[in-house]
Amino acid sequence: xxxxxxxxxxxxxxxxxxxxxxxxxxxxxxxxxxxxxxxxxxxxxxxxxxxxxxxxxxxxxxxxxxxxxxxxxxxxxxxxxxxxxxxxxxxxxxxxxxxxxxxxxxxxxxxxxxxxxxxxxxxxxxxxxxxxxxxxxxxxxxxxxxxxxxxxxxxx
Amino acid sequence: xxxxxxxxxxxxxxxxxxxxxxxxxxxxxxxxxxxxxxxxxxxxxxxxxxxxxxxxxxxxxxxxxxxxxxxxxxxxxxxxxxxxxxxxxxxxxxxxxxxxxxxxxxxxxxxxxxxxxxxxxxxxxxxxxxxxxxxxxxxxxxxxxxxxxxxxxxxxxxxxxxxxxxxxxxxxxxxxxxxxxxxxxxxxxxxxxxxxxxxxxxxxxxxxxxxxxxxxxxxxxxxxxxxxxxxxxxxxxxxxxxxxxxxxxxxxxxxxxxxxxxxxxxxxxxxxxxxxxxxxxxxxxxxxxxxxxxxxxxxxxxxxxxxxxxxxxxxxxxxxxxxxxxxxxxxxxxxxxxxxxxxxxxxxxxxxxxxxxxxxxxxxxxxxxxxxxxxxxxxxxxxxxxxxxxxxxxxxxxxxxxxxxxxxxxxxxxxxxxxxxxxxxxxxxxxxxxxxxxxxxxxxxxxxxxxxxxxxxxxxxxxxxxxxxxxxxxxxxxxxxxxxxxxxxxxxxxxxxxxxxxxxxxxxxxxxxxxxxxxxxxxxxxxxxxxxxxxxxxxxxxxxxxxxxxxxxxxxxxxxxxxxxxxxxxxxxxxxxxxxxxxxxxxxxxxxxxxxxxxxxxxxxxxxxxxxxxxxxxxxxxxxxxxxxxxxxxxxxxxxxxxxxxxxxxxxxxxxxxxxxxxxxxxxxxxxxxxxxxxxxxxxxxxxxxxxxxxxxxxxxxxxxxxxxxxxxxxxxxxxxxxxxxxxxxxx
Numbered sequence: 001x002x003x004x005x006x007x008x009x010x011x012x013x014x015x016x017x018x019x020x021x022x023x024x025x026x027x028x029x030x031x032x033x034x035x036x037x038x039x040x041x042x043x044x045x046x047x048x049x050x051x052x053x054x055x056x057x058x059x060x061x062x063x064x065x066x067x068x069x070x071x072x073x074x075x076x077x078x079x080x081x082x083x084x085x086x087x088x089x090x091x092x093x094x095x096x097x098x099x100x101x102x103x104x105x106x107x108x109x110x111x112x113x114x115x116x117x118x119x120x121x122x123x124x125x126x127x128x129x130x131x132x133x134x135x136x137x138x139x140x141x142x143x144x145x146x147x148x149x150x151x152x153x154x155x156x
Numbered sequence: 157x158x159x160x161x162x163x164x165x166x167x168x169x170x171x172x173x174x175x176x177x178x179x180x181x182x183x184x185x186x187x188x189x190x191x192x193x194x195x196x197x198x199x200x201x202x203x204x205x206x207x208x209x210x211x212x213x214x215x216x217x218x219x220x221x222x223x224x225x226x227x228x229x230x231x232x233x234x235x236x237x238x239x240x241x242x243x244x245x246x247x248x249x250x251x252x253x254x255x256x257x258x259x260x261x262x263x264x265x266x267x268x269x270x271x272x273x274x275x276x277x278x279x280x281x282x283x284x285x286x287x288x289x290x291x292x293x294x295x296x297x298x299x300x301x302x303x304x305x306x307x308x309x310x311x312x313x314x315x316x317x318x319x320x321x322x323x324x325x326x327x328x329x330x331x332x333x334x335x336x337x338x339x340x341x342x343x344x345x346x347x348x349x350x351x352x353x354x355x356x357x358x359x360x361x362x363x364x365x366x367x368x369x370x371x372x373x374x375x376x377x378x379x380x381x382x383x384x385x386x387x388x389x390x391x392x393x394x395x396x397x398x399x400x401x402x403x404x405x406x407x408x409x410x411x412x413x414x415x416x417x418x419x420x421x422x423x424x425x426x427x428x429x430x431x432x433x434x435x436x437x438x439x440x441x442x443x444x445x446x447x448x449x450x451x452x453x454x455x456x457x458x459x460x461x462x463x464x465x466x467x468x469x470x471x472x473x474x475x476x477x478x479x480x481x482x483x484x485x486x487x488x489x490x491x492x493x494x495x496x497x498x499x500x501x502x503x504x505x506x507x508x509x510x511x512x513x514x515x516x517x518x519x520x521x522x523x524x525x526x527x528x529x530x531x532x533x534x535x536x537x538x539x540x541x542x543x544x545x546x547x548x549x550x551x552x553x554x555x556x557x558x559x560x561x562x563x564x565x566x567x568x569x570x571x572x573x574x575x576x577x578x579x580x581x582x583x584x585x586x587x588x589x590x591x592x593x594x595x596x597x598x599x600x601x602x603x604x605x606x607x608x609x610x611x612x613x614x615x616x617x618x619x620x621x622x623x624x625x626x627x628x629x630x631x632x633x634x635x636x637x638x639x640x641x642x643x644x645x646x647x648x649x650x651x652x653x654x655x656x657x658x659x660x661x662x663x664x665x666x667x668x669x670x671x672x673x674x675x676x677x678x679x680x681x682x683x684x685x686x687x688x689x690x691x692x693x694x695x696x697x698x699x700x701x702x703x704x705x706x707x708x709x710x711x712x713x714x715x716x717x718x719x720x721x722x723x724x725x726x727x728x729x730x731x732x733x734x735x736x737x738x739x740x741x742x743x744x745x746x747x748x749x750x751x752x753x754x755x756x757x758x759x760x761x762x763x764x765x766x767x768x769x770x771x772x773x774x775x776x777x778x779x780x781x782x783x784x785x786x787x788x789x790x791x792x793x794x795x796x797x798x799x800x801x802x803x804x805x806x807x808x809x810x811x812x813x814x815x816x817x818x819x820x821x822x823x824x825x826x827x828x829x830x831x832x833x834x835x836x837x838x839x840x841x842x843x844x845x846x847x848x849x850x851x852x853x854x855x856x857x858x859x860x861x862x863x864x865x866x867x868x869x870x871x872x873x874x875x876x877x878x879x880x881x882x883x884x885x886x887x888x
Contacts, residue, residue, distance in 0.1 A: 015437075016417060026436070027435035027436050028435060031377075032380070032386070036591070037513070043594075072377070089371070090372065096236075097234030097511065098560070099558075100511045101375055102377045128831045129830075131511065132511070133511045133563075133801065134561065135798075135829075137829075138836060138837060
């Protein structure tokens with residue numbers, strides 16, 4: 001049994017130590033919001049936050065996640081910036097097939113936690129690990145700017 | 157869930173009794189003509205059985221709490237069909253879009269395409285094929301609700317009107333749909349001949365930029381894709397698939413695999429060897445531990461470089477399959493022009509690489525089989541599952557989930573991903589989810605064909621082409637599929653679409669075809685044959701323009717006759733919106749292309765520079781004529797999507813084979829464009845009152861030639877082979 005801190009709750013899971021966090025979430029806990037896309041940290045669909053940092057859960061052994069704060073797409077709605085990003089995503093009509101969007105949103109929230117008003121270059125740098133085969137990149141970019149503005153206003 | 161067949165009245169009664177929800181079953185013209193009293197499928201159940209008789213459309217359910225449910229015959233893979241069809245229904249029914257819920261349809265003839273007798277989503281036809289039927293469904297339901305209200309109030313139906321999900325009458329009478337649902341459900345549907353659809357100038361929902369109705373579940377992780385299906389006791393499986401084309405498993409040593417904690421079984425299937433486990437990780441660990449002696453098949457010698465050489469040789473020989481023959485192109489090419497041109501254009505095998513790797517859940521029970529899949533091809537999948545399970549099709553229930561991208565891959569002609577899951581569930585007598593890894597997806601899959609085009613033209617003294625000869629060489633997509641009836645006189649239309657309909661005014665035109673055989677399984681890939689032919693035709697016409705020393709816009713203008721009104725309008729709008737001919741920053745150039753596919757015309761101008769020796773696409777202006785625009789913002793999103801998807805292919809996409817083995821495996825060896833490479837896309841829609849035509853695919857074909865034409869304008873290097881970037885270097 002390993003104890004994990006997921007979305008603010010301590011959860012005991014029965015998983016071998018080398019099982020990637022992705023499969024613990026999806027197969028052991030049935031938290032299917034975090035997606036499998038490549039299994040090799042190449043596409044970003046599986047992005048979660050580990051101690052606040054955007055992390056590819058498909059290559060992170062669960063043993064390395066013990067004792068760290070894990071936030072998934074299911075938990076990000078509980079944060080103000082998470083909600084702002086989700087609202088901006090809907091307003092900009094970002095999702096098409098939608099499969100990559102959990103990962104995109106987790107990367108975006110992590111970016112906005114570090115940089116309050118990211119430039120296009122900041123966005124390129126933070127988001128280029130997340131593939132969208134529907135090609136919603138421009139909408140993602142504008143939604144991040146929008147979310148940054150919303151969060152900025154709240155803080156004023 | 158009920159799977160019984162019932163007469164329409166029985167059905168309505170039982171639906172009313174079962175859950176307090178009322179079903180408004182609607183018989184549409186075609187159904188009435190065939191059999192007015194046809195039994196109806198239980199569309200209220202997500203696993204309804206087919207009537208096996210005359211098709212009856214049943215698209216609408218109205219519950220007592222005023223909820224309107226649209227029984228959705230199409231799969232949502234990002235193209236926005238849930239939203240678009242809801243708009244069609246809501247417009248005629250007279251309810252707010254927010255009141256509409258979507259429930260995916262079971263497999264039944266009622267949900268077949270009106271022309272192709274199958275339930276599928278593809279060919280950019282969802283809106284056009286439901287344009288009339290879905291509005292009729294809404295209008296018929298509205299008339300029944302009005303009739304019910306009129307009866308209740310003892311007044312004439314034409315004194316009533318419908319607004320915001322309620323019927324209104326004189327004296328502030330008002331009854332919501334939910335209140336009327338019981339009574340309306342007892343009425344017979346109106347004679348379709350008496351149903352009048354709204355004229356377009358009264359549309360308030362159709363034609364609006366409506367936001368995607370399933371957006372919320374796609375930003376909070378709650379949307380259910382195929383991989384997200386969870387059933388009690390469901391096992392997971394991954395397959396070791398043949399490492400090379402056609403190879404078969406010989407001796408298998410599964411001792412170590414079975415010892416992996418969590419692994420419960422190893423089964424040999426037709427598609428490979430399955431490792432079944434309690435979770436995906438264990439299944440993958442078990443797979444890594446399997447020892448299999450693969451026996452190579454004769455086709456394991458396939459080598460893409462040799463195939464290219466063979467295609468090239470073939471293209472120099474006379475092609476017997478003639479798709480178009482105007483005048484005598486051959487004679488004119490032998491010496492009728494002032495100038496002659498010849499070029500070879502090549503495109504590679506491509507993987508669809510949807511974000512969600514292929515997968516399927518099957519649960520084979522003694523008397524039935526349930527299948528959960530993000531699929532574009534429900535009818536064929538059900539037939540395939542029934543065949544594998546040894547059941548009647550009526551005992552198989554396909555549950556369609558959200559699709560994490562389709563692009564054609566999830567409309568598999570042999571239902572490969574469904575068959576193996578059913579075969580496995582059959583063998584282990586348990587519900588099982590087969591998970592494809594990304595590598596499985598790229599290795600064990602199906603591909604867009606590799607094609608070679610030989611183009612020849614003779615230009616007159618005025619620079620206009622007097623002869624055009626286009627020879628296509630490649631595999632047939634339709635052969636051996638349920639669509640092979642589309643092959644006429646040996647010509648697969650998918651091989652020559654976009655080439656045979658050359659729109660330019662040229663007196664002598666020949667388009668012919670060498671259909672090849674190769675051991676690679678080929679499949680439709682977003683825009684199908686157009687993804688090849690537009691590249692060849694729109695690049696070569698650009699070559700002709702430059703040979704004639706005429707601006708590419710003027711050259712196209714001069715070759716589009718009066719019959720090409722739509723293209724001419726798109727071209728003029730494109731020239732204006734892109735400000736064609738304007739002075740560009742140093743180091744940048746523009747290229748254009750225009751192409752018709754799936755009933756729509758799209759023109760694109762790409763603005764390109766070379767950075768560090770590699771093409772960079774800064775901006776794409778796109779103009780579409782897709783008939784009446786049902787949801788302009790969704791159309792813009794589809795243009796952006798098709799352009800980026802096409803750009804990934806143009807810049808990077810290529811599957812090669814060596815000794816029958818695919819050489820690419822994941823997004824490192826099969827790159828796709830990322831955020832930093834995506835151009836700004838400016839999409840424009842030509843206003844039109846024609847019926848809607850395709851949107852999901854037509855934006856793709858022009859992007860590769862537009863980019864290559866821009867590269868030529870910038871560098872005088874003509875790129876005739878895709879992709880443009882191999883091993884990190886620009887390769888023309």
